[in-house]
Amino acid sequence: MTEEDKRSLIVKLERRYQEKYGRKFQISMKEAPQEALWGYGLELSRCIGCRRCVYACVRENNQSRYKRQLHWIRVLRLKRGNLINLENSEHYYDPDLVPETGFVYLPVQCQQCEDPPCVKVCPVHATWKEPDGIVVVDYNWCIGCRYCIAACPYKGRLFNWGEPNIPPEELNTSVHYLGNRPRMKCAVEKCTFCIQRVRSGRYPACVEACPTGARKFGNLLDPKSEIRYIIENKRVFRLKEDLNTEPKFYYFFEA
C-alpha cells in the first residue's frame, strides 16, 4: 500500500464511522517501530482476579458490550494445587470479594506467538504477524470461517457472532487500523497488545488498569527493558510451551 492509498483508506473509514456512529475518529496506520519486539509479563503471585484488566480492555478496544459481550482477556480461577490442567478452571467465578482464599487466578489473552497457528491456518491471509511481533487481523478481509479459532490453543481469537453493540458515547475514537477500530459482524478479532497505544510509546490498557502491578510490558530486543529483566531474573514460564508456538507472553512468580 502506498502512502496515497493509506490516506484515502483512512478518509473513507473515517467517513464511514462518522455516518455510523456520529463521532469523529482518528485512525492511525502507524507502522511497527524499528528494533522492537513486544513482550508481556504477568506475575501470577500478584493477580487477585479482579478483572479490571478485562473491562479496561473492553473499553479501550471497542468490544461489543451486550448481546454477546466480548472479552479479549479471560481470567480463570483455579483451586490451589492446579495450574496446567485447565479443565479444573472456573471462568465465571463471581464472588463479592477477591481474592478468595484457596484459589489462584490465571488471566489468559492472545499470547502473540512467534509461530502462531492461527496465521498458518487462515485460508485468505487475513491475519499475520507484524514486524514488532503483534499478530493482527484485517477485519475487512476476514471471511469468518473461524478456522483460526479452532487452531488457537489459548482461545485468543474471538468472533463477533452478531453486529457489535457499543453505545456511541462509550466509543474510543482514538484507534489503529489494525487494532481497536470498530469492527463488523461475523469477522474475527483479538488482542493486539493495544497496538494503537504501544506504537505511540504507551502501555497496553490492561497494564495500566492492573491495581496490583502484576502486568508488565516491554521491548524484548532492549536489554535494559523491564520484560528482559523479568525473563532473566524471575522464574518465568509460558502457557502450553509443549505446543512450540513460542508465545511472547511470560507468566512469572516472585523469585
Added chain:
Amino acid sequence: MEKLQDTLKETWHFYRKTLTLVARGSTAYYAWCLLLLAFIAIGLFYYLRQHDVGLFATNMNDQVSWGLYIANFTYLVGAAAAAVLLVIPAYIYHFKPIKEIVILGELFAASSVIMAILFVMVDLGRLDRFWHMLPVIGKMNFPQSLLAWDVLALNGYLILNLLIPIYLLVRFYYHKEPNWKFILPFILASIPWAVAIHTVTAFLYNGLPARPFWNASILAPRFLASAFCSGPAIIIIIFQIIRKVSAIKLEDDALFKIAELIAYAMFLNLFLLGSEIYKEYYSHTVHIAAFKYLFEGLHGHNFLVPWIWAAMAMNVMAFFIFLVPHTRKRLTTLNLGCLLVIMGVWIEKGPGFVIPGFVPDPLGEIYEYLPNLLELMVSFGIWALGLLIFTLLMKVAIPIVTGEFTHTEYEREIIGLKRY
C-alpha cells in the same frame, strides 16, 4: 450453412427433450420434487435470517465455534469420495454389472461435493467475501492453510465428476464409442483424487495441536474407512430406487458386490476406532477429556453419549449384516444394513467427530452445543437441494444410458424399428 442449421436444430432438440424429460414424470416424481423444493424454500428463508443477523442466529459460540454445518460437510466429503469404490471395479477390473451404473455413481459424487461446498458457504460469517478464498482473484493462503487445499481438492473433484460422466453421456447420445485415450486419464485421476479430498479434509482437523481430539495420526485412515462405508450404502439405496422408477436394468450382483466392500471398510473403521479408544483409555492422559465427553459424559455433561452409543450399535450391527453372505444377499436385510450404516456413520463422522473437538475447549471450558431450529432447517435445505440436483441429473442421464434419449438420427431408427 446447412450444417450450422443442422447443429442448431440438434441443439434445440437436445434442450427441448431435456426440458421435457425433467418436466414430465409420474405423480410420485412431482410429489418428490415439490417436497424437495419446499425444504429448499424453508432452508433459504432461514438462511436469509442468519445472513441478516449473523451467525448469532445459530447455537454456535466462542466455545463450540463449528457445529452442525461443518459436521454435515465432513460427512458429505466422505460420501463423495465413495464413488471411487464404483470407479475401481468398473474401469480397472471391468466388472460389468458395476460398469453399467458407474456414471450414476459419479453424478452422485458430484451432487455430494456440491452439498459439501454449500455447507461450508453457509458456515462462513462473511459470504460476501468468499471470493477472498479463490485463487488468482482472492489471496489464497496456499500451501499453508489446509482450507485452501480443500477448496482446490473439492472443486477439482467436482470438475472431474462432472466432466467424466458428461463426456461419456454425450458419446452415448451420439452412439459413439468414447475416446478412451482422452477420458481414461481423467478417470484414473479421479481415483487418487477421491482419496485426496478426504485426506485433505481429515488433515484440516488433524493438524491442530490445540485440539487433541483431532490431533491423532489415525484420523485420515479413519476418515477414509468410514467414508467407504457410508457413501456406498447411500448408493445401494439410491440404485434400488432408480431401478424401480426407471427403465434402467441393475443387477443384484452389483449391489451385493458393493455390500461386500462395505463389510471390509466397516471392519477397518471399527478396528481403527478401537485402536484409538485403546490408546486414549489405557494411557489415560489429560487428552482423554474429549473422549470421555463423547462416550461417558464429562463433569455431568453428556448430550452426545446416547448418540455415539447408538452409532456404535448401528455400525456393529451393520458390519455383521454385510459380513454374512446370507444377510448381505437378501434385499431386506441389505437395506436395513445400509440404513444403519448411513445413520451410524453420520453420527460418528458428523456431530460425534466435530463437537468433541471443542469440548472441553483449549482453556478447559465445557459448553454443550446442540444445533437450533435454524441450523436444522438450513441443513435440510441443503440436503434437499443436493437431492434435487441428483434427481434432475438422473432424469436426463438414465434415458441416455438406456438409449431412449439420443441423437435425432438414431431416434428415427428407434421409431422405425418400433413401427415394423
